[in-house]
Amino acid sequence: MGSERRKALPFKAKMPDTANISRLLNELPACFRVTLQGKFGHILDLLLVDVQTPTITALAQFYDPLLRSFLFQDFQLTPTLEKFDRLLGFSMKGRTAYNRIGQVPEVEMLALALHIPISDALANWKKRENLFGFWRAYLEEEAERLFEIHHWDALANMLALLIYGLVLFPTHEGFIDSAAISIFWAVWKDKQSLVPPLLADTFHTLHTRHQRKNGMLICCLPLLYNWLISYVFKPDAHISEISNGEWARTLVSLSSKDIIWYRHKLNVEEIIISCGSFPNVPLIGSKGCISYKPMLALRQFGYPMRGKPDDKEIEEMVLNDMGTNDPFLLRKIIRSWEKVHTKGTEIVKKNDAARVPY
Structure with missing residues (x-):
């Protein structure tokens, strides 16, 4: 697919x-971990992922900004809502997609919910560049205090907020900003879905870095890493x-025969293919909005890629600055x-082949 001809970007x-x-x-x-997992999904598991960062920087070289896919020798791979959903163990069913971008709870309300003294929270609400938030050191001190007094429910929320700001939606090192807090609050209090903003930020950071042709890949690296190895390696592989x-x-030499296209235990009966009048899926993240093209990922769900997608299905949409x-x-x-549009078993019988026209 031509990815090997690209000059490596720094x-x-x-x-x-x-x-x-x-x-x-x-x-x-x-039991504490079980409680936290029940409220926030498998975000604790992301702390245990031994991410080899050269894997991420190598993978980013294969990214095609227009197609929102990684292009390899004779195949492509696309991160999807459904796969991120399964990896996180935090189902989108019954939850609305995150839509509170730019909306942050009042500091007093946040302090009460987290059992932080309001005066301390206001004093530690700082600005870094164009976003307000808390420094990690302050929230970690509060977590220690909650641990000492055995306030387990509040501690679970505090640790989840730290994970949101540091791992899921990072922006500045050691700073939990209002964009991450907005998503944390929407997921916790409004029961919105965590998955779309994570996928949005993955695409957004890859898109931005390719536009600038350099820079730091700032997104949820453990999730992207787990996504890649789930297709390339068997569970008992010695990746380390x-x-x-x-x-x-390893990535340059991959061919379609090397990929674990479809795992039956991760069977997905319905795939979100578009929303409203958009020809594909517009995602809202912590930094902006970006579309992705699920019709290019059918092979990953066990369906064949029969031919060239319609031009509308790969139509571009990027909205920056929140x-x-x-x-x-x-x-x-x-x-x-x-109005979410889905396709399921009516697409065709399960068969992950790629036809010649495609």
């Missing part, structure tokens, strides 16, 4: 420091033994999720 990737969160979790009973230099060679530059388009995107 991308960087760095995992956040979650040592203090992990230490606290290790000192807590197992692959050296940094070997990752690029949608402030085009509020009309942002409202249209939000409303589009009121």
Whole structure:
């Protein structure tokens, strides 16, 4: 598909420091982890992922900004809502898509919900560049305080907020900003779905970095890493033994025969293919909105790729700066999720082949 002809771009990737969160979790009973998982999904599992950052920087070289896909020798792979949903163990069913972009709870309300003294929260509500938020050190101190007084429910919420700001929706190192807080609040209080904004931020950071042709890949790296290895490696593979230099060679040499296209235990009966009047799926994330093309991912659900997709299905849409530059388009995107279009078993009998026309 031509990816091997591209000049390598100087991308960087760095995992956040979650040592203090992990230490606290290790000192807590197992039932606490179950409670937190029930409220927020398998976000604790992301702390255990041994992400080899050269894998991420190598993978980013294969990304095609227009198709929202990674293009390899004779196949493509696309992150999808359904796969992220399964990896997180936090079902989208019964939840609306995140639509509170730019909306942040009042600091006083946030403090009360997290059992932080209001005066302390107001004093520690800081601005970094164009976003307000809390420094990690302050929230970690509050987590320690909640641990000492055995306020387990509040501690679960505090640790979840730290994970949201540091791992799921990072922006600045060691700073939990209002964009991450907005999603945390919407998922916790409004029962909105965590999955669409995570996929949005994945595409948005890849798109932005390719536009600028350099920079730091700032998104949920453990989730993207797990997504990749689920297609390339069997569960018992010795991934940690692959050296940094070997990752690029491994990805370059991949062919469609190497990919684990479809796992029956992850069977997906319905695929979200478009929303409202959009020809594809507009996603709302912490930094802006971006469309993705699920019709290019049918093979990953066990369906054949028969031919070239319609031009409308790969139509471009990117909205930066949290949608402030085009509020009309942002409202249209939000409303589009009121009418979600899906396809399921009527597509065709399960068969992950790629036909010649495609």
